[in-house]
Amino acid sequence: MKSIRAQLLGWLLPGFVVVCVAAILSVYFSAEKATEADLDARLARVAGAARLALRNQAATGPIGTRAPGLRAFLAKEEFQSPGQYFQLWDAEGTPERRSPNLNGADLPRPAAFTRDAVRYDGLLTNGDRVRLSAMQYPQSGGHPPLAFAVALSRVEGDAQLSQLLSDLILGGVACCAVLCLLLVLALRFALRPLAHVGEQAAAMGTASLHERFAVEALPDEIRPIVARLNDLMARLEEGFERERRFSGYLAHELRTPLAAIRSTSEVALKWPEQASSADHAEIAQLAARLQQTVDGLLVLAQAETLSTEIVREEMALRPLVEECVALHAERAREREVTLTAQLDAAAGLQTDARLLTIIVTNLIANAVEHAPPRSEVTIACHAADRLFEVINAAPSLTAEDVPHLFERLWRKDAARSDESHAGLGLSLAQSCAQALGLTLTAELTAELDASGLLTVSVTSPQK
Amino acid sequence: MRLLLVEDSAPLRQPVVKALKASGYAVDATGDGAEGWEMTKDHDYDVIILDIMLPGMDGHELLRRMRAAGNETPVLFLTAKDAIAERVAGLRLGADDYLTKSFAIDELLARVEALGRRKYARRSPHLVVGDLELDQAAKTVRRRGCQIPLPPQLFALLEYLLLRKGQVVSRTEIEEHIYDELVSPMSNVVDTAVCALRRAIAITDQSAPLIHTRRGMGYVILEPK
Numbered sequence: 103m104k105s106i107r108a109q110l111l112g113w114l115l116p117g118f119v120v121v122c123v124a125a126i127l128s129v130y131f132s133a134e135k136a137t138e139a140d141l142d143a144r145l146a147r148v149a150g151a152a153r154l155a156l157r158n159q160a161a162t163g164p165i166g167t168r169a170p171g172l173r174a175f176l177a178k179e180e181f182q183s184p185g186q187y188f189q190l191w192d193a194e195g196t197p198e199r200r201s202p203n204l205n206g207a208d209l210p211r212p213a214a215f216t217r218d219a220v221r222y223d224g225l226l227t228n229g230d231r232v233r234l235s236a237m238q239y240p241q242s243g244g245h246p247p248l249a250f251a252v253a254l255s256r257v258e259g260d261a262q263l264s265q266l267l268s269d270l271i272l273g274g275v276a277c278c279a280v281l282c283l284l285l286v287l288a289l290r291f292a293l294r295p296l297a298h299v300g301e302q303a304a305a306m307g308t309a310s311l312h313e314r315f316a317v318e319a320l321p322d323e324i325r326p327i328v329a330r331l332n333d334l335m336a337r338l339e340e341g342f343e344r345e346r347r348f349s350g351y352l353a354h355e356l357r358t359p360l361a362a363i364r365s366t367s368e369v370a371l372k373w374p375e376q377a378s379s380a381d382h383a384e385i386a387q388l389a390a391r392l393q394q395t396v397d398g399l400l401v402l403a404q405a406e407t408l409s410t411e412i413v414r415e416e417m418a419l420r421p422l423v424e425e426c427v428a429l430h431a432e433r434a435r436e437r438e439v440t441l442t443a444q445l446d447a448a449a450g451l452q453t454d455a456r457l458l459t460i461i462v463t464n465l466i467a468n469a470v471e472h473a474p475p476r477s478e479v480t481i482a483c484h485a486a487d488r489l490f491e492v493i494n495a496a497p498s499l500t501a502e503d504v505p506h507l508f509e510r511l512w513r514k515d516a517a518r519s520d521e522s523h524a525g526l527g528l529s530l531a532q533s534c535a536q537a538l539g540l541t542l543t544a545e546l547t548a549e550l551d552a553s554g555l556l557t558v559s560v561t562s563p564q565k
Numbered sequence: 566m567r568l569l570l571v572e573d574s575a576p577l578r579q580p581v582v583k584a585l586k587a588s589g590y591a592v593d594a595t596g597d598g599a600e601g602w603e604m605t606k607d608h609d610y611d612v613i614i615l616d617i618m619l620p621g622m623d624g625h626e627l628l629r630r631m632r633a634a635g636n637e638t639p640v641l642f643l644t645a646k647d648a649i650a651e652r653v654a655g656l657r658l659g660a661d662d663y664l665t666k667s668f669a670i671d672e673l674l675a676r677v678e679a680l681g682r683r684k685y686a687r688r689s690p691h692l693v694v695g696d697l698e699l700d701q702a703a704k705t706v707r708r709r710g711c712q713i714p715l716p717p718q719l720f721a722l723l724e725y726l727l728l729r730k731g732q733v734v735s736r737t738e739i740e741e742h743i744y745d746e747l748v749s750p751m752s753n754v755v756d757t758a759v760c761a762l763r764r765a766i767a768i769t770d771q772s773a774p775l776i777h778t779r780r781g782m783g784y785v786i787l788e789p790k
Contacts, residue, residue: 350646350648353645353646353647354618354645354646357645357665357666357667358574358577358645358666359574359576360666360667361574361577361645361666361667361668362574362576362577362580363667364667364668364669364670365577365580365581365584365667365668365670366576366579366580368580368584368669368670368671369580369583369584369587369670370580372584372587372670372671373583373584373587376583376587381580384576384579387576388576515620516618516623
């Protein structure tokens with residue numbers, strides 16, 4: 103696709119030329135019409151003067167007696183040199199008088215003389231193009247009417263029109279050139295913000311994702327696009343930040359046990375007399391923990407890509423939840439946490455049993471691990487939009503923590519001191535929920551004693 | 566020298582403590598940042614090894630408080646965070662060194678040793694008095710070319726006296742720097758150790774005495790006259 107600049111120039115430049123040509127032609131033809139009208143008006147005045155000259159004399163006899171009115175008329179300076187002509191014919195059409203500047207030549211005659219003036223164009227023998235006005239002149243006393251014609255040269259008018267035409271063409275070309283220049287400059291100026299946005303976008307990298315395009319300085323037309331770009335940048339920055347956090351968590355999650363394994367091994371090698379079977383047991387335990395983290399990440403990666411392997415079947419929720427609750431009952435007892443189940447027998451949906459089990463068991467495990475001792479975890483399933491929910495007290499959780507709950511390896515304890523889990527349970531549950539088209543949400547509500555109550559729920563658009 | 570290790574991961578803390586003790590250091594260890602802060606106020610450590618992400622109080626805050634309180638003990642950050650920004654933040658707060666997990670135990674020991682020398686404004690690992698020479702890096706003691714095998718605590722005692730050569734070192738200071746918090750302050754462990762050290766470094770009857778007692782004040786190691 104052409105650039106906006108090229109497209110605008112492609113349309114506007116020919117447009118300017120067409121407009122200029124139309125304006126030139128319009129001006130020229132108007133001027134030609136005005137010149138013609140002016141010529142006819144002058145011709146009418148000359149014809150009127152000729153009629154007056156003919157009226158001011160008596161037709162007393164044959165040719166040569168029409169004096170002195172006509173003689174005085176023809177003695178005028180205008181009839182001495184080319185430009186204005188006169189000729190008089192008698193009733194038989196024989197030339198009776200002609201202006202001296204005709205040098206004996208005749209003016210072109212009309213097809214017929216009438217009492218009203220007839221106007222027409224003609225060419226004299228001296229090459230002068232003229233405009234003529236011819237008419238009959240009735241005589242009193244029973245004499246037959248005379249006929250006369252006056253002519254005015256077109257040379258001066260034609261020269262003025264030619265000059266006007268050349269002036270208009272020159273002016274039009276100059277006007278087109280100036281308009282084109284202005285157009286190019288205006289486009290360059292108008293498109294500069296767009297070019298600036300392009301340069302800024304090209305200079306952006308992963309290290310400058312915090313930067314934003316300045317929307318206020320942009321033209322209204324591109325402001326919405328750049329605002330969307332800013333939104334995209336914000337999402338990118340958030341995504342990169344999430345990945346950075348994940349890398350940091352993963353580094354901590356893997357490096358600390360690796361460092362412990364390495365240190366234990368090196369100390370045992372360097373000071374073998376101090377080594378004991380407890381060191382080996384420690385190494386085995388650390389390796390198992392690493393294995394648990396890596397397995398969790400692998401399951402998470404698989405859950406994020408298994409949308410094509412889902413096998414859906416109609417299933418009841420209650421037996422599945424009861425089974426998962428039973429699995430975590432022992433751990434709940436250890437932590438002195440009471441599990442309360444509110445299970446609707448009618449709750450069910452068409453889904454993949456394996457993935458739904460992963461979701462339910464991880465949500466229950468998460469609640470049992472993080473609920474304070476001697477508190478209650480409520481597990482409920484309903485035959486409604488909100489299919490399943492787990493509610494537990496979360497006194498240390500803040501509203502700022504809630505958006506991070508489903509992040510991979512996120513933990514409330516920044517020191518990550520609790521080595522019994524890695525922080526993958528909720529991420530895994532969310533990935534499975536997404537694969538099944540379910541929505542997993544977390545909500546923190548304040549209790550009367552200002553402690554938080556965390557509700558993690560699974561909703562289905564099927565219901 | 567007496568060290569403090571603040572590291573919340575017990576599986577890592579245990580082998581590091583073991584390695585440091587085997588290298589002759591007196592080591593106090595804790596997994597809690599707030600407890601570590603209290604320990605820095607109670608004892609004059611030669612080197613502190615500090616994790617950053619700690620329960621109770623993070624390593625950055627602990628270091629900031631130490632420096633604000635005028636505690637200039639060299640600090641080595643030991644952490645899984647290796648981002649440049651993290652390192653810069655730690656060093657700007659006043660940390661002296663930075664070691665990323667996982668690490669070779671020998672590297673940790675070498676860095677701790679270097680920081681220990683820095684505290685006593687020394688660059689060479691060789692400490693010499695008369696015909697006796699102690700190599701801090703090789704952990705060896707020689708007198709007139711003969712190697713003297715010393716158990717870790719006697720080595721640490723000799724090293725501390727040599728680092729303070731010419732200065733009278735009180736029993737309390739020796740207890741502070743050579744023995745960890747498990748040693749009873751009422752015991753005569755210091756006198757016993759000094760006595761044992763004198764015997765160990767006197768390789769012949771003609772060997773000049775190097776460690777002298779200043780009655781009521783402590784001990785001093787001096788060049789033989």
